Amino acid sequence: MSDVRSGSTLLENILSNAPNTISVGELHHLDSHLYKGRWGKTWNWNCSCGKSITDCEFWKKVLHNLEKKNIKIEDTSIKHFRKNYDKTEKNKIIQHNSKTIKLINHIYTAIFKETNTNVIIDSSKHTDHGIMLYKNSDYKVKIIYLKRDIRAVVFSKARWAKKFSQKEKSNYNILRRSKIYDMNLKRKIKSIPEKDVISIRYEELANYPQLIINKIANKFGLEYFEVPEYMDFTNNHTIGGTPNRFVKSKIAYDNKWVKQSKRKPLFHIIGKLSDII
Numbered sequence: 001m002s003d004v005r006s007g008s009t010l011l012e013n014i015l016s017n018a019p020n021t022i023s024v025g026e027l028h029h030l031d032s033h034l035y036k037g038r039w040g041k042t043w044n045w046n047c048s049c050g051k052s053i054t055d056c057e058f059w060k061k062v063l064h065n066l067e068k069k070n071i072k073i074e075d076t077s078i079k080h081f082r083k084n085y086d087k088t089e090k091n092k093i094i095q096h097n098s099k100t101i102k103l104i105n106h107i108y109t110a111i112f113k114e115t116n117t118n119v120i121i122d123s124s125k126h127t128d129h130g131i132m133l134y135k136n137s138d139y140k141v142k143i144i145y146l147k148r149d150i151r152a153v154v155f156s157k158a159r160w161a162k163k164f165s166q167k168e169k170s171n172y173n174i175l176r177r178s179k180i181y182d183m184n185l186k187r188k189i190k191s192i193p194e195k196d197v198i199s200i201r202y203e204e205l206a207n208y209p210q211l212i213i214n215k216i217a218n219k220f221g222l223e224y225f226e227v228p229e230y231m232d233f234t235n236n237h238t239i240g241g242t243p244n245r246f247v248k249s250k251i252a253y254d255n256k257w258v259k260q261s262k263r264k265p266l267f268h269i270i271g272k273l274s275d276i277i
């Protein structure tokens, strides 16, 4: 679990090299990739192998498996509660979410069946999604909480908003929202037993990938493996993530934001304080 723009694509890609493991990307965007919805348009809703979900060898098998059991892919995203929801609306959301978790369980079962692996790396990163899955999945769920310097997250979010011509927000506005998101995540993650959660920093992962991966493998009982030098998705079948995943790139710490942040000294300091408290 993490905020967006926190390096989950890097983590997911490294973990996909673990033996007996399959990485599927952000599974909660499967419906959008299948029906050409809001998520995935930038890469034409394709799987990371370059083919559409219905043409990709991996997803074709999974979808066929589900079809045989008469299970239809509908909305795969968890709906979030808001304070002002009334009772009827709340009940509707609870029903929707429990249906979604059941559907995700079916998808996991199909993936295990079709791939002969025993670990699925699912990068769906929203807090409520992770918590509900942990509490209601038919499978053992382990959570990785990935945290990145909040200033890097802010600049990355601002760049994306600009790129996709969303309404521009000030850096402070993005900072405030990101901080609320992270505080919420940290609060909710406390409901999960410590043995099933690991917290890692993006900066440490990018600088010392082998060390951090060994730590994860050790805690969750994954087989040890050597971290590759490059991020490469061409052999994977993942959905969601960033458009960068279509480019093979060296695993390295992305510090481009530091210069940008230092040009705004006040933001640089407030961001730093906000990152550590």
Ligand SMILES: [Zn+2]
Pocket: 047, 048, 049, 050, 051, 056, 057, 058, 059, 236, 237, 238
């Ligand atoms: Zn594929």
